[in-house]
Amino acid sequence: MIDGMWVWGAIGLILLTVEMASGTFYVLWFGVAALCTAIAVWMFPNMPHAIQFVMFALLSFSSLAIWRLNYKKTETHSRVGQAQGEEIGRVGIVFEACGSNQTGKIRFTQGLMGAKEWVAISNQVIAEGTEARVIAVEGNALRVEPNQ
Numbered sequence: 001m002i003d004g005m006w007v008w009g010a011i012g013l014i015l016l017t018v019e020m021a022s023g024t025f026y027v028l029w030f031g032v033a034a035l036c037t038a039i040a041v042w043m044f045p046n047m048p049h050a051i052q053f054v055m056f057a058l059l060s061f062s063s064l065a066i067w068r069l070n071y072k073k074t075e076t077h078s079r080v081g082q083a084q085g086e087e088i089g090r091v092g093i094v095f096e097a098c099g100s101n102q103t104g105k106i107r108f109t110q111g112l113m114g115a116k117e118w119v120a121i122s123n124q125v126i127a128e129g130t131e132a133r134v135i136a137v138e139g140n141a142l143r144v145e146p147n148q
Contacts, residue, residue: 004052005045008038029067033059087113090134091147098144099125106132106144118142 015031037056041047090108098104098120106120119141126132132144 003041003045004047004049005038005041008034008041008052008056012038025067025071026064029063030060033063087134087137087142091131092118092134092144094120094126094128094130094132094144096120097126097128098122103141104128106142120144 012031012034015027015034019025019027019031033056036059037052040055041052092106092108094104094106095117096105098106100123104120104122104126105117107117109116120126120132120143121138121141122132122144124145126144126146131147133147134142135145136143
C-alpha cells in the first residue's frame with residue numbers, strides 16, 4: 001500500500017500545479033495544507049486517516065479565511081484611458097472650426113489622455129486657429145469654449 005505521506009504530497013503538488021495554471025490564489029491554500037498534512041504524516045506515521053482529513057480541512061479553510069481577511073482587493077473598474085479631471089482647463093488650438101451644429105478638432109502641444117488631437121464640441125462657434133479651453137470630457141470628445 002502507498003504511504004499516506006506520498007498521497008498527501010502528490011495531492012499537494014497537483015493542487016499547486018492547478019493554482020499555477022489558474023493564478024487565483026484560492027487553490028494555493030489547499031495545496032499548502034496538503035503538503036503540511038504530508039509533513040505531519042511523515043512525522044507521525046501512525047496518524048489515523050480521520051485525523052489526517054480533519055487536519056487537512058482545518059488547515060485549508062483556516063488559511064483560506066486568513067488570506068481572505070487580509071487580502072486587499074484592487075479596484076476592478078480601471079480608469080486607464082479615461083478622464084479623471086486633470087484635463088479640465090487645458091488649452092489647445094482649434095484646427096477645425098466647431099460650433100453647436102458641427103464638431104471640430106482641437107490640438108494640444110502636450111498630449112492629453114494619450115493623444116494630441118481630439119474631437120471638439122462647443123455650444124458656440126469657435127473659428128479655426130482660436131485658442132480653446134476644455135470644460136468637460138464627453139465620451140470621446142472634449143467640450144470646449146473660447147479661451148479668454
